Amino acid sequence: MIMKGSQRGGAMQLASHLLKSENEHVEIHELRGFVSDDLHGAFNEAHAIAKGTRCQQFLFSMSLSPPPWERASTESFERAANAAEQRLGLEGQPRAIVFHEKEGRRHAHVVWSRIDAENMRAINLPHFKNKLTELSKEVFLEHDWKLPEGLRDPHLRDPLNFNQDEWQQALRAGRDPREIKQVFQQAWSQSDSAKAFGAALMENGFVIARGDRRGHVAIDYTGEVYAIAKYTGVRARAVRERLGDPAPLSSVEDTKTALRARLTPRLRAMSDQLQEKQAEERKPLKDEARNLARTHKAERAKLKAGQEKRWLNESALRQARLRTGVKGFFDLVTGKTQQTREQNDREAWQALKRDQAQMSDLILSQIAERRHLQARIDEMRKKQVLDRTKLDRVIGQVLHMKSAPEKLQSDKNREIQSRSNDPKRQAGPDRDAER
Template structure:
């Protein structure tokens, strides 16, 4: 089964995600090592404990995804989880196990607390991706499941099947010359025919092409040209002895044109995927905004009704302060009624000020919540602009590279046609 894990914080969000009812069935299978048996309370407990440390990503979340058509028992899941704990050093740590079922598939999520309560330190997790990948391979072999190509060998993946993060990383770090040389030497030593060598290079994102002066070259996704003999470290004659069919290979310009076309198409696909993801996140924030507006209106109406009821009660109390009949006439003559009016007015003013302060406090509290949401909306819009502009810039560069190479090819063809000797019509001697 495929194992994907990562360190993270956000206990409440993670618990909410694991309990989402968008799945057909959700089963909290186990909550171990926490004071509460409730998933939300357990993860919040992990968060509370982490506050005593400097650790921000106090959880380790793992998803276990078996092959699509395989029925995997709960016991197998539990055994796998135990093996993951042993490999990563999470044995006996508090954990929660949740099973999801959707569209006929069952998979599992496990969340561990990284905080060792005895020492109040987070467990250091190193090389988790490599360790989980190794365990995934072992599980496929042990259970006789058909192993995905990408899990057999890391380089067996489609070179055009990259994600946004992988593309940005490739742009950021570039390529190490030692790694390039190792790739060429490995492909050459393991593949004895031209087709095998060409396919091996393609797995590493290189296109074998026909260079100048019968030289064989490889072109990478950026359009850079690498001489095969130079990067393998052998003589050109040895390369020619094995790579004999130049006519089956594209020229450098043709290879660059095809690469530019493929990369532009892939970047366009990624751009559309990003638009869909960001629009979905924007829709979620818009829904939260609408819910927040309704919630705030309800809270204000509730306060308004309570204050209105209180004022109505106070008005009755103020009216009761006045005497009636002859006592009222006596109070008017002695000035006592005037004093009662002043006291009632002062009391009414105090009530109004106090209620206004209550309304202000509620409004300020709601504004703080609303501004936090607005900040998320603005960050999302800025992220959308940045990502899409970056992808469009890269796509435009590949499109420009393709058009430039097409123009170069056309220019070469025109020059070749112009340099060809033209047949002269013979003329009789008497016309000369």
């Protein structure tokens, strides 16, 4: 599993984020060491205890993501969380485990309190990134999973990976986030100057502008703003060295206005029609995904209710083994009561593991079913990305053609202005001197 962690505060914000309804399934799997039985209350407890110290980042949040094509049981997640806890020195600390499922993938978030309540100090976590990377490799090898290139060698990490903000931005623009990054990175690698880079981006419907923070950004015809350093995957200093000072560039708002003016009504209509068409294409599959999620939730609730009923019946049977009265006193004296209690504990533990395995098997079978649907959704997305890319290139060509006359006129205006400012040209030739 890929394990990534960070120290942080913001207890309420983190709890709200982990319970977001944008996931198809959200399960609070474990709350250990807290009085509260809900996530907000548990994290609020950690915050209250942290106020007795000077620690601001009193939580350690870790995500566990198995390969999307592999089956990872609930027990596998628990073992990985326990191993990370031991490796980081967080044994026995209050923790929460939350599972998320979306688009046929399941991952977990584990959050620990860093505050040692007995000594009222924050537990130091030196080199936690390196430790989690090494542990991730061990978990991959333990399950005989194919080790990702980026985990084997950090220099081989996929440059097209994206974060949550980039994903949301791509959705707003109606594009695939990987496709956007690929456009930027190919334009960067194939260009050696600001002019070449700008032309390569414009071919795909992006125009370079001056960002609000004095950096370089690119804007598409929908008005979305993209930080060039982020999407090319290079440092801001390298961007500035190649593209120069952004001060002469147009501002974001001016560039948006210019883009709207360049787009013909026909092109705007084509863009709107494509968005509407693709939304209609997505609707049946989105409805199917929602219905499938509801069905899966009902199946899990039914299994859980059955398990709870069986647990009560089995607990009653185990309790009935403990005799009362004179017979119970005799069992206590002879040690039979202790043997019965130990037997009950073993059977209760076995019943608990049985129920967990049943639920895990159900979840894994549902994930497999959801992946079949996701394969169809992914195929549709690929087709829509191709259609969108074709339109982007058409719009890029139009923008490029419209910018050429504007640039020519701008150059002429500068030349005229330069001539008008030349004192020799203003004074004219000295004819007396010629005579």
